[in-house]
Amino acid sequence: MRIEYGASWVWEQYHMGCWGECFGTVLMDAGALYRAVGKMGLLAGNLVEPKTYKDALTQSCLLEAMQEELNEFKQLEVWELVPRPYKVMVITLKWIYKVKLEKLGGILKNKARLVARGYRQEVGIDFEESFAPVVRLEAIRIFLAYAAHKNMMDVKTAFLNGKLREEVYVSQPDGFVDQDNPNHVYKLKKALYGLKQAPRTWYDMLSSFLISQDFSKGLQISQSPRGIFINQSKYALESLKKYGFKSCDLLDTPMVEKSKLDEDKEGKAVDLLHYHGMISTLLYLTASRPDLQFAICMCARYQARPTEKHIHAVKKIFRYLRGTVNRGLWYPKDSFVALTSFADADHAGCQDTRRSTSGSLEFLGERLISWSSKGKRVL
Structure with a gap:
């Protein structure tokens, strides 16, 4: 929507998406338009998401x-309705609402998530292990480097069902209580x-599941009395085989010296x-190969319209690998x-933007624990 400043009246066609019907072309006072938009949950381009179940009752799309x-819960057989056990803590639930937007700001999807108030759980009673897989x-x-320094490491992994x-x-859940068994x-x-x-x-x-299907992409970690070695040789060999480089001429460097890629229009x-x-x-x-970082990132810049010149550069990386x-x-x-850090820059190295x-x-x-190779966004 558009609101013109410095004018008492505005003409505009605006849409409320799921939050309201299309009102077509309207003529109203600018102040009234601001108030109307605020009430519908839109103000200065931002959506106001309901905080409670009662707030969401007025929006049919959220219902x-x-x-x-809940249909997903039923399909996946997440739970079963049972009589309340004696002297057992029952964890309460809460609805969380989120409006997912498109790149241009339009409403893509209205989401409702039913979450447990897991902060009430007690260790050893309601849960034993909690683990965040994203790292x-x-x-x-850093963990492995410090483990090597201390000459000790203990990683336990259990695969359950x-x-x-x-x-x-x-x-x-609020709004969906079984009337026969409240x-x-x-x-x-x-x-x-929400559960721990x-x-x-x-x-x-x-x-x-992934291991049962013979998937393996993890880091290979080898420990010896002298230290720890990390590599991805198994994944590298699978990648070479996948793209036909199992037998090829070898290169000493991933890029030709002073190689300058451009858009190649x-x-x-x-x-x-x-x-x-x-x-x-x-x-x-690049999780264990900093020597590949610059060359790969250079080739990755041209994924919108790659040409034979670009794929030739990628093949050089495979031959080096x-x-x-x-x-x-x-x-x-x-x-x-x-902790020691080093930095350098390839000034105006991009042939297309001079960035x-x-x-x-x-x-x-x-x-070596961290490295990066990034193109600057500004000149």
């Missing part, structure tokens, strides 16, 4: 979203948003999906742990 959420690779490398091992009971509660069969153990059970289930375009796949495959290797499959990171045991590329390295003692 549909809540019903859709930055830098955090993993994804179902709750504890007996957990939750209340019936005092009953739900006994959970599977994890619910929810991330753990999800991760266990996903890991078990006159060049012949290549298969977009194939190029994207090669770049994505190589990017995962073929001769360096077993390279990785070495974290020696006997080394200090002072610079900055690079940095961070060491914990003699152990």
Whole structure:
């Protein structure tokens, strides 16, 4: 929508999306328009999302979203309605609402999530293990670097079936109480948003499934009395085989010296999906291969319209990888742990925009834990 300042009246066609009907072309006082928009949940381009179930009752689209959420619960057999057990804590539930927007600001989807108030859970009674599977690779490398320094490491991993091992009971959700059994509660069969153990059970289930299907993309970690070695040789070999580089001429560097890639507007375009796949495959290797970072990021800039020139540069990276499959990171045991950082820049290196590329390295003692190669957004 548009509101013109400095005018008493405005003409505008505006839409409320799911939050209201299309009102067509209107003529009203600017102040009245502001007030009307605020009441409908739109003000200065921002959506006001309901904080409580009562606030959401006036929006039919959110009622549909809540019903859709409960339909998913039924389909996945998340819970079963049972009589309330004696002397058992029942965890209450809460509705969370979120309006998902498109890039241009339009409403893409209204979401309703039913979450448990997990902060009421007690360790050893309602849950035993909690685990967050999302972690930055830098955090993993710092942990391993410090483990090498201390000459000790203890990582325990258990793969379960994804179902709750504890007996957990939750209340019936607001607005969806069973009229025949209003005092009953739900006994959970599977994890619910908000539970302490929810991330753990999800991760266990996903890991078990992927491993059963022979998927493996993790870092290979080898420990010895002298330190820890990290690499991705297994994944590298699978990638070389996938793209036909199992047997090829080897290169000493991932890029030709002083190589300058550009948009190549006159060049012949290549298969977009194939190029994207090669770049994505190589990017995962940068978790343990800082020597590939700059070359891969340079080629990744041209994913919108790759040409033969660009795919030729990507193939050079694969040929370099073929001769360096077993390279990785070495974290020696006997080394200090002072943090040291290095930075450099390729000034005006981009042939298309003349923007610079900055690079940095961070060491914990003699152990490389973080690195980056990024194009600047401004000149």
